[in-house]
Amino acid sequence: EDKVVQSPLSLVVHEGDTVTLNCSYEVTNFRSLLWYKQEKKAPTFLFMLTSSGIEKKSGRLSSILDKKELFSILNITATQTGDSAIYLCAVETSYLSQGAQKLVFGQGTRLTINP
Amino acid sequence: EAGVTQSPTHLIKTRGQQATLRCSPISGHTSVYWYQQALGLGLQFLLWYDEGEERNRGNFPPRFSGRQFPNYSSELNVNALELEDSALYLCASILGRWGYTFGSGTRLTVV
Numbered sequence: 389e390d391k392v393v394q395s396p397l398s399l400v401v402h403e404g405d406t407v408t409l410n411c412s413y414e415v416t417n418f419r420s421l422l423w424y425k426q427e428k429k430a431p432t433f434l435f436m437l438t439s440s441g442i443e444k445k446s447g448r449l450s451s452i453l454d455k456k457e458l459f460s461i462l463n464i465t466a467t468q469t470g471d472s473a474i475y476l477c478a479v480e481t482s483y484l485s486q487g488a489q490k491l492v493f494g495q496g497t498r499l500t501i502n503p
Numbered sequence: 504e505a506g507v508t509q510s511p512t513h514l515i516k517t518r519g520q521q522a523t524l525r526c527s528p529i530s531g532h533t534s535v536y537w538y539q540q541a542l543g544l545g546l547q548f549l550l551w552y553d554e555g556e557e558r559n560r561g562n563f564p565p566r567f568s569g570r571q572f573p574n575y576s577s578e579l580n581v582n583a584l585e586l587e588d589s590a591l592y593l594c595a596s597i598l599g600r601w602g603y604t605f606g607s608g609t610r611l612t613v614v
Binding site: 392394422424428429430431432433476478489490491492493494495496 | 506507536538544545546547548551559561591593595603604605606607608610
């Protein structure tokens with residue numbers, strides 16, 4: 389069974405700190421790994437990673453994928469209170485024979501940034 | 504461009520009743536995914552519709568069903584509601600295999 393595990397489940401830090409969120413996976417037919425930020429309801433897209441070792445960066449956020457060790461990390465530097473949210477990791481899998489695909493999500497990491 | 508829209512925003516039902524949730528994808532998107540997010544848990548895959556057909560379903564009982572209409576909007580039906588069906592139900596649409604965009608969800612409460 390496809391599985392995505394995130395750690396930690398919850399993290400509380402002070403504004404200005406740097407945080408690293410982890411995502412490990414065990415899936416068949418890996419296509420890509422995605423990170424989302426969920427503040428209230430709709431998860432919003434952060435990154436899509438398909439190749440190992442290539443860092444994706446957007447402002448203070450960055451992410452990298454290791455397809456050999458089957459994990460990804462999401463880094464946030466100089467955290468701000470607006471970064472408080474649930475961060476979701478998802479792996480896109482495919483079932484080539486059926487042309488099917490889906491996202492398998494981890495449990496999420498609840499990040500709280502205190503002023 | 505309008506995003507993925509879901510209705511209703513909130514829904515309160517009693518145990519045993521049926522719930523119908525609706526999703527309108529981004530214009531031009533032909534695939535719709537449904538996910539359940541119970542409190543404290545990650546998103547669990549429910550159903551995938553593409554071009555009007557059910558393509559894949561997650562590990563949920565047959566009480567969870569749905570359909571996709573010719574305009575690519577979709578409906579999720581949950582029959583014989585149970586207390587543990589209380590959750591946020593999220594719909595996402597994609598065009599091809601890129602760019603999953605989520606709606607704001609329907610919060611279903613079963614009492």
